[in-house]
Amino acid sequence: MPLKGFLSSISGANSRGAVSKLSDAEKLAMLDDLESSGLGWFWSCDPQGNLTYLSGTIAERLDLPLDEIIGQPLSSVFVSADRDGRTKSLALMLGTHKSFSGFAVRAEKRPEGAVLRLSGQPTFTGNTFDGFRGTGWDITDEYFREEETARLAKFDSLTGLSNRHRMKGLIDSTLTAFKAAKRSCALMMLDLDKFKHVNDTLGHAAGDELLKQVSDRLKRSIEVECEIGRLGGDEFQVLIPDLDDRGELGEIAMKIITMLKQPYTLEEGRCVIGCSVGIAVAPHDGVTMDEVVRSADLALYAAKNGGRGQYRFFSGELENEAIFRRRLEENLGEAVREKQLFLKYEPIVDASTGTVRALEAHICWMHDQRGEIDEEEFASILDGSSQVTEVGTWAIREACEQAIAWPESIKVAVNVPVALFASNDFVDSVSEALTGTGLPPHRLELEVSEAVFFGDTDAVDRTLGQLFKLGVRLTLDEFGSGYSSLAYLRRAPFDAIKIDEKLVEEAEQHDSADLGLIRAIVALAGALEMDTIANGIESTQLLERLKECGVKRMEGPIYSDPVGRDVVEKELVGDNWKITPSGDRIKRSKRRTVYRRINVIHDDHSYEVVLRNLSKTGALIQGLDDVPKGTQFVVDLGGGQLAVATVIRTNGDTQGLEFEQHLIDDGSGGLCTRNRVSPYALSAAGAPLAALSPGSYHKMQGGALGQGSVPQFTYAPQARFEAA
Structure with missing residues (x-):
């Protein structure tokens, strides 16, 4: 029996050490017992x-x-x-x-x-x-x-995604290997919008379940090879190898944002969150791990400050932008005390007659260095600021003070931030504003978002009841944003429902289903004897569809952008301000003033010109005399962004250019090139390998432009002066 061999081995071992007192039979029995056990x-x-x-x-x-x-x-x-x-x-x-x-x-x-x-x-x-x-x-x-201990050291225990430690190692090793192989790699930084609010109101268990669902959606939304990690809290990273096409990256980011903002069903209730994405691409935006992560972080910060729910590519100017923005946030309290804040008003119009029925107040800031900071940018600065209560209280008082001079038929609407609504002295501050200015309570409309209902139920009901007793009008803002519940409408004495702007946008893009939802909201409001308001309207076609749905009041660029106090007072003379909707007004309002110096390259010579206009398909430049149609330029937009363009119109010192490849959205309303000059190509030409600088590329070490070249075009004297 083979087991006897083990007995011999053991006996041999014993003969070299202690003497065994067991017989061979006893030893075999012991081994049999050991095997059986x-x-x-x-x-x-x-x-x-x-x-x-x-x-x-x-x-x-x-x-x-x-x-x-x-x-x-x-x-x-x-x-x-x-x-x-x-x-x-x-x-x-x-x-x-x-x-x-x-x-x-x-x-x-x-x-x-x-x-x-x-x-x-x-x-x-x-x-x-x-x-x-x-x-x-x-x-x-x-x-x-x-194995579980090793897994937990690399993966997030809640979502199963790579954890911070593993992502750091992967990013570092990938960038090191890709640098040697001259390959590109994209890094996305993701941050959830409104997650803290869900965590605070529904509890941490709901927050954990939400994070699990977010991770599942992330896996489904990204179809290219990638590594997804959760860094902790509501921060995520996505590492995508061999992709530097910003068109494709923008599409991936937009798909992530779209999927993550869809409603979530949790045991504790239904909720909606958002997502902001910052994107950096190696080696364009950095060569080392620290550089690329920092670039993606700055892009994420810019995306969140741009209004959230958007993506942003890194550019060299973002660092200065981030520093200046932090200063703005720090100086906000001083702005209130120094009376640098002011209000603009957006007309809310009767859908059937075009008559202005109310004016919605928007807070702006006249900064001593930056100039006017408009309502959209100011709202993003105020969001999450410690001064939100102070600024909100000031806005209500200021709006009441200005509205007292308006005709009796015109109401003033003021948005109430959640933090202000939840403050202990909110109702008292509203009462003091009405008493101090003499404005009749029914002429003040307070717009309250559905998010306030996630606070203390008793406190919310008590505040709404006190506002109702004051006699002010209440509007449920952002209805349809995802939190919507009929319970809110049963509990609170609302006078109007404002349909969420994103729902209005979806109705314009996808027609029937979303329009049906708007019809249902209008019918519900009618049954509860409430008005309906649709905002953000830009197209004549959408305006007509909303009228057919029965929406009673409208606002948006198709009627008017927010205007200053002087315009309001002028238009309200005669107590009958009517506005005719116009699609042309949208085009004017969306046109951005472009005035900056760039370089255009022809043959081997670079010219400095002024960029006057920029679109996806072309640009308008000024500065060169008598450039014939058909001339080809390489337009240097900075940061490695080179676009081939052909002159299709020329008039003296001004040329209209058409791009060979269209520009793409940068995620925040701007434009950028799909691809950029590779730092590896510049390195091969003699430039040091580094992240792309924000400046023009013809001046980099290793470039031959302007070295003994002969210009074919001359500068126009006035344009040369402007560009200098």
Whole structure:
């Protein structure tokens, strides 16, 4: 019996140490008991590595019939338990004819079964190798504990995504390898919008479940090869190798934003969040891990400050923009005290007659260095600021003070931030504003978002009841944004429902389904004797559809952008301000003033000109005299952005250009090129390998432009002066 061989080995060992007092029969019985218990077991193989003995107990545990496996190669019966395949194979270890220990294996036919640890000792007769004899023991529980510990060291325990430590290692190793191979790599930084609000109101259990659903959606929304990680809290990273096309990256980012903003169903309730995305691309925006992560962080910061729910590519100007923005946030309290804030008003119009019925107040800032900061940018600065209560209280008082001079038929609407609504003295501040200015309460409309209902239920109901007793009008703002519940309308004394602007946008893009939802909201409001307001209207076609749905009041660029106090007072003379909607007004309002110096390259010479206009398809430049139609330029927009363009119109010192490849959205209302000059190409030409600078590229070390070249065009005197 092969087991007697183990007895001989043990006896030999004992003869070199303590003298055994057990008989051979007792020793065999002890080994039999050990095998039967399953605590230890034995195996042996011949010189060819074929299994000659295996303890029956372990064969039963592995569900391996002994008669089928005896005589089979040991290396085919057992395989390494290392999932990554980095450990030597069992066949290789047997082939060395040397002892081994602690080798973890699984049954080849039972890959998900028990995990065993093998030790083996070669046996010889003289110099002749006879095979191996060995022992083994079951380490299944220990192995899975170690495996789980190793997994937790690399992966987020909540979502299963890579954790911060693993992402850091992956980004570092990928960028190092890609730098050597001259390959590109994109990094996206994601931050959830409104997640803290869900966590605070629905609880941490709901927040955890929400994060799990977010991670599942992220996996489904990104179809290219990538690695997704959760850094902690509501921050995520996405590493995408071999992609620098900003058109494709923008599409991926927009798909992520769209999927993550869809409603979530949790045990604690239904909620909607958003997502902001910052994008950096190596080597354009950085070569090392620290550079690329910092660039993506700055882009994310810019995306969040741009109004959230958008993506932003990194550019060299973002750092200065971020520094200045932080200063603005710090100076906000001083702006209130120094009376630098002022209000603009957006008309809310009767849909049937075009008559202005109310004016919605928007807060702007006349900054001593920056100039006027409009209502959209100011709102993003105020969001989350510690001054939100102070600024909101000021806005209500200021609006009441100005509205007292308007005709009795005109109301003033003021948006109430959640933090202001939840403050202890909110109702008192509203009462003081009305009393101090003499404005009748029914002429003040307070717009309250659905987010206030996620606070203390009793406190919310108490505040709404007190406002109702004051006599002010209440509008439920952003209805349809995702939190919507009929319970809000039953509980609160609202006078109007303002349909969420994003729902209005969707109705314009996807027609029937979303229009049906708007019809349902209008019908609901009618049954509850409430008005309906649609805002953000830009097209005549959408305006007519909303009228057909029965929406009673409208506002948006199609009627008017927010206007100053002087315009309001002028228009309200006569107590009958009517506005005719116009699509042309939209085009004017969306046109951005472009006035900056750029370079255009023709042959081997670079010219500095003034960029007057920019669109996806072309640009208007000024500064060169008598450039013929058909001339081709390379337009240097900075930061490695080169666009080939052809002159299609020319008039003296002004040329209209058409781009060979259209520009794309940069995620925040701007434009950028799809691709950029590769720093690897510049490095090959003699420039040091580094992230792209924001300046023009013809001046970089290694470039030949302007070195002895002869210009074919002359500068127009006035334009040359302007560009200098």
